Amino acid sequence: MAPPQQPLRADARRNRRRILDAAVQLLAVEGVAGLTMDELASRAQVGKGTLYRNFTDKAGIASALLDDRVRDMHARMLQGPPPLGPGAPGPERLAAFAEAYMRHISGNLDLVLLTEESSPRGRFDRAGYPFWRRHVEILVAEVRADGARMRAEAIMSILSAAQLEQWLRIEHHELGELIPRVQEIVVSIAEA
Amino acid sequence: MAPPQQPLRADARRNRRRILDAAVQLLAVEGVAGLTMDELASRAQVGKGTLYRNFTDKAGIASALLDDRVRDMHARMLQGPPPLGPGAPGPERLAAFAEAYMRHISGNLDLVLLTEESSPRGRFDRAGYPFWRRHVEILVAEVRADGARMRAEAIMSILSAAQLEQWLRIEHHELGELIPRVQEIVVSIAEA
DNA sequence: CTCATATACGGACTATAGTCCGTATCCGAT
């Protein structure tokens, strides 16, 4: 959910900001459960039509909020020091990615769930899925050129918010304990 | 979504049947999109309260319908001939399971999506997830006792309806081509 | 500065899932 490209009209830009600010505040105060579109519109002093012109749907707002919290990690993946950044061998980078990604998801679990929940396809066409998947695909391809894409998709499945929620909240695994175990599985998918 | 256990009152039993029958018919005529609770209630000649006494929610109805379509496969897994049934080595049974399961999901994709969609947890507490997961866990444990459960969960992630939908409907893989590729990944998770 | 038009705004409206509770029905005990 990148900001619309063309020079927005001044009122539009202002309203977009208002909405995102209100969303952050609303989330802080009420949690995800309190983030209703009506409430958000009223806090942002904006009509619902305006909400939906700026964001395709509720998940779009969550996506926009997540974007801000993820820039960092993108940068570290592309230009930071190894093993997350370039310079380490594929499997090591993969393990580093798995850790960073799991920490990211777990730190924003409710928001990510919101993006995945809306439509079964939520996971795939939002929140930068193509970027993550492609990154993993490239790392997998270092080890085995064939079937890298499908293996990358399999890995992203395992790292889905729904699965992590299951492990963290339902089965009560500690993140610190979970990470190495998942890393092992993820790396084994690439290498096997 | 097993039928409630205690001897149901006669009217209750009759209504439950009516609802399921109407659901089957409605699905056949209108597809999943047309399966609304109001419409279902009216076709079944039943109030909405009755719907919700018999099924916890919309996903519960989908679950009940799926139950009927899955008994068979359960039986073949537990007592049928190998490699799906007992008698073959773990990895072979795992591959056979992956195939059977993928065929089942793909043949009932919309219905399964309905059960997974409702709440992020949909996948985990409905449609017999525990049974499938446990089966996979046992097969994995034949190969490597440690971490069998988590590996089983990872495998079930990859076989989620959302992921299969992505592969089949969005990326347009053919089921026949997809199956062996996924089998390979699944088996490698168990063995690695 | 004024005006025309593209752009954006607001909020009533629709569709749908799920809840609530007063009323009706069933059924075992007498």
Next chain:
DNA sequence: ATCGGATACGGACTATAGTCCGTATATGAG
């Protein structure tokens, strides 16, 4: 056969996402 309490029924009600469209406003041209 009757009766009383447990069980189940129905449908109006609530909550919420997302749509629609008549109205208002920004902005660039003249």
